[in-house]
Amino acid sequence: MVRGLWNSWQDGAFIRDKKTGLFFDQDRLRVLEHDGEFYKVRGPLHVPPSKQGEPVLVQAGASEAGRALAAETAEVVFGATQTLEGAQEFYSDVKGRMAAFGRDPDSLKIMPGLSVSVAPTHEEAEKKFEELQDLIDPKTGLELLSERLDYDLTNCDVDGYLPDIPPEEITGSRAELIIDLARRESLTIRDLYRHFAKARGHYHITGSTKEVADMMEEWVTKGGCDGFNIMPPLFPSGLEDFISLVVPELQRRGLYRTKYEGMTLRENLELPRPPWSPDDLVVAAAGSG
Numbered sequence: 001m002v003r004g005l006w007n008s009w010q011d012g013a014f015i016r017d018k019k020t021g022l023f024f025d026q027d028r029l030r031v032l033e034h035d036g037e038f039y040k041v042r043g044p045l046h047v048p049p050s051k052q053g054e055p056v057l058v059q060a061g062a063s064e065a066g067r068a069l070a071a072e073t074a075e076v077v078f079g080a081t082q083t084l085e086g087a088q089e090f091y092s093d094v095k096g097r098m099a100a101f102g103r104d105p106d107s108l109k110i111m112p113g114l115s116v117s118v119a120p121t122h123e124e125a126e127k128k129f130e131e132l133q134d135l136i137d138p139k140t141g142l143e144l145l146s147e148r149l150d151y152d153l154t155n156c157d158v159d160g161y162l163p164d165i166p167p168e169e170i171t172g173s174r175a176e177l178i179i180d181l182a183r184r185e186s187l188t189i190r191d192l193y194r195h196f197a198k199a200r201g202h203y204h205i206t207g208s209t210k211e212v213a214d215m216m217e218e219w220v221t222k223g224g225c226d227g228f229n230i231m232p233p234l235f236p237s238g239l240e241d242f243i244s245l246v247v248p249e250l251q252r253r254g255l256y257r258t259k260y261e262g263m264t265l266r267e268n269l270e271l272p273r274p275p276w277s278p279d280d281l282v283v284a285a286a287g288s289g
Helices: 002-006 064-073 084-101 122-133 138-149 172-184 189-199 209-221 237-252 278-285
Strands: 014-017 022-024 113-119 203-208
Touching: 064 084, 084 209, 113 122, 113 189, 113 209, 113 237, 122 189, 122 203, 138 172, 138 189, 172 189, 189 203, 203 209, 209 237
Parallel strands: 113 203
Antiparallel strands: 014 022
8 A cells, every 4th residue: 555655646747837837747646545454545645756766665574474575575674693694594585585476686685784893903893892891781781681582581690591481482583583692602691681782683793894894795795695784883983983994995895885876775775666557556456454
């Protein structure tokens, strides 16, 4: 239904002809007339269309349902993986499902979150990051971890290990990722909340300019992702460090643009405008909500 509203106006619909007094071309107006189980919306959308045609659709979630939704509808996936192997599996699986929906794999960009603590040398980056980590109060750490796991850990010993959480109480792929990490690396609860606080379950790297650029290049060239959502541990200094240190190195390697080629997010992500036809409108209008 929402795509039907976004496509209320075909390209060139707004004439704005002062001489004739015509503001828009009636023949380029699409009225949705959606009458479904949950919504009844006539349309059209009463604002001019985006220069992108449609806003970029971003999805997050790595469950079975999330993967299926991404393959069918998403244009960007905001993922969370802890290893290159896990990223490669997710990338291959989601992209491999797209053909069933008549979609080109290039019409979806998989961009996991990446937390970066960078400095000219590895030692400097480690020192800077550990100073941040030492500021985490154990009570805050337990509350944060309890919230993300949807399981009360507030009375647990922070130097002990995660209790056995019943499978039926594990909610979502992010909780599974946290529990798997704790078991795989034998992390205490303190280790785990320190690890999680730095990137909210996303991959984190602490290192020199070269180490960070090497990691990013490896993930992209080896089929782990199409790019990254950068998540600095501290704003604005963490972002400034990334821009001043990592971006020039990526540009030197030919892995990052030196200027924006397009005027919209869709153009700069090299995403095609999703096709839309009157037949799509009929299907949307006949939908069940």
